[in-house]
Amino acid sequence: MLQNRLTAWLLRPVLSLLALCGLLSLAACGGGSGAPNNPYQPGPSSPPTLVVQPASLNAYAGVPATLTIVSGTGPFTAFSDTPAVLPVSQAVAGNTVVLLANQVAADTNVRVTVRDALGQSQDVAIVVKPAPLLNNLTFAPSGGDCGSDLCSAQTGTARVVALAPGGAPLVGRQIRFDVVFGPVAFNTGNPAQPQATTVTVVTDNAGAAVAVVQALANSTTQPAQVRATDLTTGNQQIANFTVVNNTNAAQSPIVVVPSNATITGPDKNTCSTGFRVDYYIYGGTPPYTVQSTFPQAVSLTNNVVTASGGFFTAITNGTCVKPLTFTIVDAAGKQTTTQLTNDVGTIDPVAPPAAPALAVTPPTMADKCVAPTGGSPAFAGKTYTFVITGGTASYNITAIANPGLNPGSGVTVTPNVVSADGGSFTVTTTPASTAATDPFAGKTISLLVTDVSSPAKTVTATITCQ
Numbered sequence: 001m002l003q004n005r006l007t008a009w010l011l012r013p014v015l016s017l018l019a020l021c022g023l024l025s026l027a028a029c030g031g032g033s034g035a036p037n038n039p040y041q042p043g044p045s046s047p048p049t050l051v052v053q054p055a056s057l058n059a060y061a062g063v064p065a066t067l068t069i070v071s072g073t074g075p076f077t078a079f080s081d082t083p084a085v086l087p088v089s090q091a092v093a094g095n096t097v098v099l100l101a102n103q104v105a106a107d108t109n110v111r112v113t114v115r116d117a118l119g120q121s122q123d124v125a126i127v128v129k130p131a132p133l134l135n136n137l138t139f140a141p142s143g144g145d146c147g148s149d150l151c152s153a154q155t156g157t158a159r160v161v162a163l164a165p166g167g168a169p170l171v172g173r174q175i176r177f178d179v180v181f182g183p184v185a186f187n188t189g190n191p192a193q194p195q196a197t198t199v200t201v202v203t204d205n206a207g208a209a210v211a212v213v214q215a216l217a218n219s220t221t222q223p224a225q226v227r228a229t230d231l232t233t234g235n236q237q238i239a240n241f242t243v244v245n246n247t248n249a250a251q252s253p254i255v256v257v258p259s260n261a262t263i264t265g266p267d268k269n270t271c272s273t274g275f276r277v278d279y280y281i282y283g284g285t286p287p288y289t290v291q292s293t294f295p296q297a298v299s300l301t302n303n304v305v306t307a308s309g310g311f312f313t314a315i316t317n318g319t320c321v322k323p324l325t326f327t328i329v330d331a332a333g334k335q336t337t338t339q340l341t342n343d344v345g346t347i348d349p350v351a352p353p354a355a356p357a358l359a360v361t362p363p364t365m366a367d368k369c370v371a372p373t374g375g376s377p378a379f380a381g382k383t384y385t386f387v388i389t390g391g392t393a394s395y396n397i398t399a400i401a402n403p404g405l406n407p408g409s410g411v412t413v414t415p416n417v418v419s420a421d422g423g424s425f426t427v428t429t430t431p432a433s434t435a436a437t438d439p440f441a442g443k444t445i446s447l448l449v450t451d452v453s454s455p456a457k458t459v460t461a462t463i464t465c466q
Helices: 002-028
Strands: 051-053 056-060 065-071 077-080 096-099 108-115 121-129 138-141 155-161 174-181 184-190 193-196 198-202 208-215 222-230 236-244 254-257 260-264 273-283 288-292 298-301 311-317 321-329 335-343 359-361 364-367 370-372 379-381 383-389 395-402 410-414 424-430 444-450 458-465
Touching (some): 051 121, 065 108, 096 108, 138 236, 155 236, 193 273, 198 208, 208 222, 254 321, 254 335, 260 273, 273 335, 311 321, 311 335, 359 458, 379 424, 395 410, 424 444
Parallel strands (some): 056 121, 260 335, 364 458
Antiparallel strands (some): 051 065, 065 096, 138 155, 155 208, 174 198, 174 222, 184 208, 222 236, 273 311, 298 311, 321 335, 370 379, 444 458
């Protein structure tokens, strides 16, 4: 009994040591229900830093702008320190903060604070600037056939006023007008491109910019929208109206674009030649017949236009007209007019270079103008050649024998008219067949050459007969 107790007492430390080793072995092998204690495993990552771009910007009243959240932990919130000037939605949808500033009288500093879900925040400095255009783009039809709406084929005006913060007009400001949608276009006043969906107009002394809007002929009734944009600030305004179909022959007017075309010549003495103008016809009841008050002043093509939106063409021919009027008559007997002005230019004409002096080569010649034959007739004629240069072609040649020759003798010039500079002519003496003595001896043959300039230039060549 004592021996058993002694054995148990001696084994107790050994068993404790074995139990401790077992626990250490389990820990080394990853045993147990807890997370492993791995010194080589990286610790938890840091949250991303909140970054908003841009860090500062200029925002114009009435012009949308955005801030983009580049990094951070969503969801995000945004706050404005001056919500009366720049209100923002507190709950941010996605990673974009939309800004739309209210109108201000002067530049106003606003701070927008963006926060993420971890409490990080970033401030963005924003300068709200006054907008030159504010709820003042208006549209008005030119006629009252369709009330305040625009009849098909008719015109109206889009008008906007650009004002400085103090209310002073902005003069010379570029305003771009765009067709957003609808069967309309802007009249440009340019014969080469009479209509366009975008035009840029400079404001006048009152700060107003006006664009003429043309509705397409026979278009169906539908809404239309035009937009005005201040090109300096990007501030925009829109105007909505309705285009009303108006194809009744008793109501739909005939519209011609352009209503008047003015062409000028190259200088103060000359009107245009060969310039083309296309006139487009809308409305009324096709086909249309076109006539002009001065048919010889232009070349007219397509004088019968078969459909609305078609065109006829006038080509200038150098005739000055101030103005020439085209009369357009539709199938229902309605008519309208359009004009073409072909006037002289504003530049002094360039004087043509002076023609070189008129000359005949050789200018003089001395010779025995006949040759003895030793038979009957006793003398034969001779031929002399002359060349004309300078002056203005063509040239007329006249031969004069002084004093007069005996009967039957004469001088022949071939040809009497020389057509080109550098051309030549011949002079042939013809003695009478019965002449017993030289009929040309002591005579002078004068050759008078005259060109076609105004006043005419003349030169004389001579043959002195010995």
